[in-house]
Amino acid sequence: MKLVTFELTTQLGKQPRLGAMIDDDQIVDLNSAYALHLSETQGQSAAYQSAEAILPSDMIQYFERGERSRKAAQVSLERLDGTNSTGIRGEQIVYSADQVELLAPFPRPASLRDFGVFKTHMDAAALITGKEISPEWFKLPNYYRGSTSPASIAGHEAPVTWPNYTDKLDFELEWGVYIGKEGKNISVEDAPNYIGGYTIYNDISARDIQFRHMTLALGPAKGKDFDNSNIMGPCLATPDEIDDPYNLRMIARVNGEVWADGNTSDMYYTFAEMISFVSQSETLCVGDFLGSGTVGKGCGWELDRWIQPGDVIELEVEGIGLLRNQIEEKSANPAAWQEKQ
Structure with a gap:
């Protein structure tokens, strides 16, 4: 279903x-x-x-x-x-x-963890930043905790907020799983039984401030925390809808033009491995969300192409559907907070 x-x-x-x-x-x-x-x-x-x-x-x-x-x-x-x-x-x-x-399938997910499991994306990041992929990436699935505020979670056709503190807004072509039953200390072999379903995830990001925050080693902070920044949908496809979750085409279009065309086969870690890792000594609850991270070439930052107000973003994952959202105009009001000099 x-x-x-x-x-x-x-x-x-x-x-x-x-x-x-x-x-x-x-x-x-x-x-x-x-x-x-x-x-x-x-x-x-x-x-x-x-x-x-x-x-x-x-x-x-x-x-x-x-x-x-x-x-x-x-x-x-x-x-x-x-x-x-x-x-x-x-x-x-x-x-x-x-x-x-x-709305998002779970309008108020119990938690949001976003991983980075596409090596093609990591390779591109290494090339752009001039930094090699950490050896730890190949040993441990890495993630950050995202906002689950009701204001930050949005669904199909919801407008994409342009924060008043960024000049470089970006989309991210991702997908993810919702946990369908409570569990703890789950094995990799048993982990697929805890997947309630799959959805498409557009992890909207304010790149300029995100990269500044990440130099402080505490996560993306306001680079990803703003209204309608976590867009999920259009549906939750239950596992019986997906024949092979690790061979699905992923496409991103901007105003009808294909910007990214990838495949879930490029994932270095499976969702089963992510679920098992997170669940060690920690209970996973119904509605917890685990995102895949960006597929290779699945964001404007990798392509050095930037979305603009009014653009329509369409993310499509085979077997799930199409998630469409339009970028709002930039706010005419400047940010009320000013950084210290």
Whole structure:
């Protein structure tokens, strides 16, 4: 399945819902669809109560309920035959993609760790900076902790904020996994069983200040921490959707022009190895996100080409879909904070 979190505008305000993406252009409200299925054997009120308990409208709760929720979602999709697109209370069940707003699959991931596992990207960084790849890179998967503030997490078609303190904004063509069940001290062999699904990740970066921060050895800081800087979507593709996760084409387009064309086969570490490494003496939770880092040539910095306000960025990963976002205009207001002299 391709699972999504989509947002509806109701009389009570915006409401996030768990859905399934069908043919990349239709969204099924899984909770309402399952209530419709249950209504055949239960009363209307009981059907909604049971549906909320078995197949909740929240991504984290869905995975926490495990196999029972997964089977209920599958039954819900099989129950729909194209003629029953409204629920037992008359609510809409099936939406076209342009009727809803797609949020990040987990709008509030439990944590965000971004690795750097594409050697082609590391080779390019070494060439640009004149520094050799550390021997430790070949022994240990390395990562930094990114922001999981609700303001920093965004989804498909969300505008990309241009921070008021940078002149060099960049995209990064990445993908990643969400943890689907809690675990600790996980072996590499068992780690694939903890993958809830895959998604595309655009790690928006303010390069000028990022590289200054990184000379201080504490991470990218404001180089990556700003509103809508962690863009994920358009869906979470469950593992059964992906035949071979380490042979997927990855493409980045800017205004329709291909800027990057890579493959997941270039990953030095697998997600199983990353999961096992992180989980040693540390519990991984449902909704934790592990990013791959940038594929080779998958950012403007490597290409010495820079995105501009108004540009449309499209990231595509085979088997998952296409993540599209447009760059906002630069703020006319200068940064309120000024560095010390």
